[in-house]
Amino acid sequence: EAQYILKHHRHDVGENQCSSALTKHIKAPVDLVWSLVRRFDQPQKYKPFVSRCTMRGDLKVGSVREVNVKSGLPATTSTERLELLDEEEHIFGIQIVGGDHRLRNYSSIITVHPEKIDAMPGTLVIESFVVDVPDGNTKDETIIFVKALINCNLKSLADVCERMAMHNPSGSVNR
Ligand code: A8S
Numbered sequence: 001e002a003q004y005i006l007k008h009h010r011h012d013v014g015e016n017q018c019s020s021a022l023t024k025h026i027k028a029p030v031d032l033v034w035s036l037v038r039r040f041d042q043p044q045k046y047k048p049f050v051s052r053c054t055m056r057g058d059l060k061v062g063s064v065r066e067v068n069v070k071s072g073l074p075a076t077t078s079t080e081r082l083e084l085l086d087e088e089e090h091i092f093g094i095q096i097v098g099g100d101h102r103l104r105n106y107s108s109i110i111t112v113h114p115e116k117i118d119a120m121p122g123t124l125v126i127e128s129f130v131v132d133v134p135d136g137n138t139k140d141e142t143i144i145f146v147k148a149l150i151n152c153n154l155k156s157l158a159d160v161c162e163r164m165a166m167h168n169p170s171g172s173v174n175r
Pocket of ligand 1: 047049069073074075076077078096099101102103108146149150153
C-alpha cells in the first residue's frame with residue numbers, strides 16, 4: 001500500500017495547497033473495478049453526487065467532461081479534464097479546470113491493484129488528491145471536506161462492484 005502511494009500518488013503540493021490519499025478494499029476482481037473507474041465519460045455509474053455528465057470528445061487524455069452535481073451541495077457544475085489513463089497499470093487521473101465550486105486546481109489520481117480478500121479476487125483502490133486551500137478555510141478543513149466526498153465515492157464504487165461481482169461471479173467484463 002505505502003509502496004503504491006509512493007510510486008503513483010506523488011503530487012506537487014504548493015504553499016497554499018493540501019493533499020491526502022484514501023484507500024478502499026473491494027470484494028470484486030480488479031478488471032471489474034477498473035471497468036468502472038476508467039469510464040471518464042460516465043462517472044454517474046458510481047459517483048452518488050453526479051446527476052449528469054456530458055463529454056466533448058473521445059475517452060482519451062486531454063478530453064473534457066462537464067459534470068452536474070445533485071442539489072444540496074455547494075456547487076452545481078464542474079469541468080474536468082482527463083490527465084492519465086493507463087490501461088495496463090490501471091492509473092486514472094483527472095484535473096478540475098472549471099465550475100462554480102470552491103475546489104480550485106484540484107487534481108486526483110486513482111489506481112487499482114489486485115489483492116486477495118478472504119481467498120477471493122479482490123481489489124485495493126487508492127485515490128489521492130491535491131487542491132488549493134480556499135480563502136477563509138484551513139488545510140485541515142479542506143482535507144476533511146474533500147475526503148468526505150471521496151469516501152462517499154469509494155463506498156459507492158465498492159457497493160456497485162460487489163453487487164456486480166455477486167451477479168456475475170465469473171468476472172467477465174463488457175467494455
Ligand atoms: C470527485 C471528487 C470530488 C468532487 C467534488 C472531490 C464535487 O464534484 C462535489 C462537490 C463540490 O463542492 C465540488 O472525483 C465538486 O468526484 C461533489 C463539484 C467538484
